[in-house]
Amino acid sequence: MTTTTDPTTPSDDRRADPPGPPEIDQHLRGGLATALTDGWTLGKRNLKHFTRLPRLLIFSTIQPVMFVLLFGYIFDGAVRGALPNGFPSYLAFVMPGIFVQSTVFRMTQTAVGLADDLDKGVVDRFRSMPMSRSGVLIGRTIADLVRSMAVVVLMAIVGVLVGFRFTSFVGAIGSMAIVGVLGYALSWVFVWLALHVPGAESAQSAAFVFAFPLSFVSSVFVPATSISIGWLAFIARNSPITAAADAARGLAVTGPILAPTLKTLAWSVALLVVFIPWSTHRFRHVQ
Amino acid sequence: MPADEIPAIEVEGVTKRFGETVALDDVDLVVPPGGVVGLLGPNGAGKTTLVRVLATLLAPTAGRARIFGHDVVEEPQVARRNLSLTGQYAAVDGLLTGRENLRMFGDLLQLTTASARRRADELLERFDLVDAADRRASTYSGGMRRRLDLASSLILPPRLAFLDEPTTGLDPRTRNQMWEVIRELVADGTTLLLTTQYLEEADQLANRIVVIDHGRIIADGTGDELKDRAGGITVEVLLADPDRASDACRLLADAGLDPRGVTAPTADLEVPTDSTSGLGTVQRVAGALESAGIAVTDLGLRRATLDEVFLQLTDVLPTDGEEPEPVGTDLDAATNGRRR
Numbered sequence: 001m002t003t004t005t006d007p008t009t010p011s012d013d014r015r016a017d018p019p020g021p022p023e024i025d026q027h028l029r030g031g032l033a034t035a036l037t038d039g040w041t042l043g044k045r046n047l048k049h050f051t052r053l054p055r056l057l058i059f060s061t062i063q064p065v066m067f068v069l070l071f072g073y074i075f076d077g078a079v080r081g082a083l084p085n086g087f088p089s090y091l092a093f094v095m096p097g098i099f100v101q102s103t104v105f106r107m108t109q110t111a112v113g114l115a116d117d118l119d120k121g122v123v124d125r126f127r128s129m130p131m132s133r134s135g136v137l138i139g140r141t142i143a144d145l146v147r148s149m150a151v152v153v154l155m156a157i158v159g160v161l162v163g164f165r166f167t168s169f170v171g172a173i174g175s176m177a178i179v180g181v182l183g184y185a186l187s188w189v190f191v192w193l194a195l196h197v198p199g200a201e202s203a204q205s206a207a208f209v210f211a212f213p214l215s216f217v218s219s220v221f222v223p224a225t226s227i228s229i230g231w232l233a234f235i236a237r238n239s240p241i242t243a244a245a246d247a248a249r250g251l252a253v254t255g256p257i258l259a260p261t262l263k264t265l266a267w268s269v270a271l272l273v274v275f276i277p278w279s280t281h282r283f284r285h286v287q
Numbered sequence: 288m289p290a291d292e293i294p295a296i297e298v299e300g301v302t303k304r305f306g307e308t309v310a311l312d313d314v315d316l317v318v319p320p321g322g323v324v325g326l327l328g329p330n331g332a333g334k335t336t337l338v339r340v341l342a343t344l345l346a347p348t349a350g351r352a353r354i355f356g357h358d359v360v361e362e363p364q365v366a367r368r369n370l371s372l373t374g375q376y377a378a379v380d381g382l383l384t385g386r387e388n389l390r391m392f393g394d395l396l397q398l399t400t401a402s403a404r405r406r407a408d409e410l411l412e413r414f415d416l417v418d419a420a421d422r423r424a425s426t427y428s429g430g431m432r433r434r435l436d437l438a439s440s441l442i443l444p445p446r447l448a449f450l451d452e453p454t455t456g457l458d459p460r461t462r463n464q465m466w467e468v469i470r471e472l473v474a475d476g477t478t479l480l481l482t483t484q485y486l487e488e489a490d491q492l493a494n495r496i497v498v499i500d501h502g503r504i505i506a507d508g509t510g511d512e513l514k515d516r517a518g519g520i521t522v523e524v525l526l527a528d529p530d531r532a533s534d535a536c537r538l539l540a541d542a543g544l545d546p547r548g549v550t551a552p553t554a555d556l557e558v559p560t561d562s563t564s565g566l567g568t569v570q571r572v573a574g575a576l577e578s579a580g581i582a583v584t585d586l587g588l589r590r591a592t593l594d595e596v597f598l599q600l601t602d603v604l605p606t607d608g609e610e611p612e613p614v615g616t617d618l619d620a621a622t623n624g625r626r627r
Contacts, residue, residue: 023402048382121375121377124342125372127343129392129396130367
């Protein structure tokens with residue numbers, strides 16, 4: 001199968017008459033398969049970037065680990081009494097929340113990485129090649145998902161070392177998975193952002209303007225019901241971040257599972273349905 | 288229609304506006320397959336915009352462009368299969384090794400794993416990068432990066448290659464290496480569109496030169512044709528005593544010639560002529576000066592350089608009240624050194 005859509009040209013015209021043809025075997029795919037394999041190829045590239053920049057690797061893991069320790073030890077005494085039933089310590093409450101918060105912050109790097117590629121010549125080359133348009137964006141978001149999941153696992157290990165306990169193994173996996181689903185959906189929002197805010201630095205600032213209130217106006221650090229200002233409480237109650245934090249909390253420690261999980265999945269699907277086509281369209285016409 | 292009669296590039300009335308700025312203004316261009324077209328113009332003339340339209344990166348505001356018969360807007364994926372782009376900013380990934388860069392593009396072009404490996408090895412060999420193949424590209428010199436960049440655009444040999452300022456910023460030796468590589472590419476049958484601000488580069492590589500300024504094509508022809516068109520030939524005279532230049536000019540004007548004084552290391556005055564009456568003009572200049580006893584240390588016929596052609600073309604162009612774009616510093620440097 002080729003991806004050729006031209007009706008007047010035979011489908012084997014990919015480099016139909018190459019000058020001085022060397023022996024080249026191609027395995028031509030089409031449509032979604034191309035998008036996924038191109039996404040995988042570029043995802044591997046982006047992950048190599050991550051492992052080959054040790055500074056980036058170290059600092060981007062230190063920060064969430066620091067959050068686990070700071071929140072677990074500093075806030076514990078002050079807020080323990082205000083926790084909902086079933087949470088023995090603030091660490092138990094905040095840990096699943098920090099999974100979400102860390103993932104949201106990590107996903108802002110999608111905007112930075114994409115803006116950076118756009119600034120360099122490499123995206124021009126990709127866009128002038130007969131490859132999948134969305135492959136570039138899939139590769140970016142997949143790599144960022146893998147990265148942020150690795151950080152979440154690391155945070156969980158550190159959390160367990162300092163006394164956090166998952167109720168079950170399935171709960172542990174489930175809580176991380178639901179965070180990953182929402183994180184992946186959000187990374188497409190940051191793709192959209194990077195395509196509208198030119199330049200890596202402005203993309204980063206814009207992403208943080210978005211990520212900061214989003215993760216704090218939620219049940220990540222405090223129960224959403226404890227927010228006293230009406231409109232903030234309304235936002236917090238309906239935020240996808242709250243849904244994911246509640247779902248992760250339910251799965252990892254205690255609390256309702258089904259409702260927040262469904263809400264998280266609904267938000268994620270809605271975001272993907274809007275932002276994948278919108279971002280891909282925008283990417284096609286970026287100048 | 289046989290394949291080789293379809294033009295490699297066909298541009299009809301292409302206009303591109305960015306807000307108020309007109310980057311391309313009703314451009315027409317047909318390039319048959321084979322050979323090298325040099326697209327020459329100062330910074331901001333519209334060279335890169337035209338390349339970006341042709342490489343399917345930018346939709347024109349008006350007009351049509353086709354690559355081997357395939358419209359860049361209506362069937363971009365088919366057009367892309369026939370072209371490759373090497374842009375001004377190297378698309379090389381500095382964190383990957385040279386080999387990884389090439390394999391990645393092989394994967395993206397859906398080569399089988401074995402084929403992508405083999406092709407990467409071949410290109411590393413051909414572009415003299417074998418020793419550096421497993422080093423990160425960020426450690427490469429400027430010339431090596433350009434070669435790797437070009438190599439990665441040739442994974443599938445393109446029928447048409449766009450090279451956007453392939454040697455800008457390279458030292459002369461490295462530039463010569465790039466020229467060799469480019470000549471080999473053309474010898475293999477690839478049609479090439481090369482943008483450059485270096486007149487010498489266009490003269491060296493291109494068998495057709497298209498001069499673009501203010502988004503319009505203002506000249507189109509071989510280097511020789513352009514040189515003939517712009518001023519043709521001059522007789523240059525270097526006097527033993529430069530102070531007598533004004534005397535000499537008066538004398539030659541009286542003899543019915545059209546001399547002009549110049550200040551250059553190789554000439555004090557110039558007399559325009561053409562190829563048919565060139566030798567006659569030399570005789571008349573020599574005769575007049577000799578009879579007046581004005582001593583001469585050098586006298587000869589000289590053909591216009593592309594620099595002069597360029598200067599003349601871009602000077603005479605009506606600007607239509609638009610703000611004239613600054614001529615690039617590289618060109619300034621080139622035109623100041625106007626003696627070959």
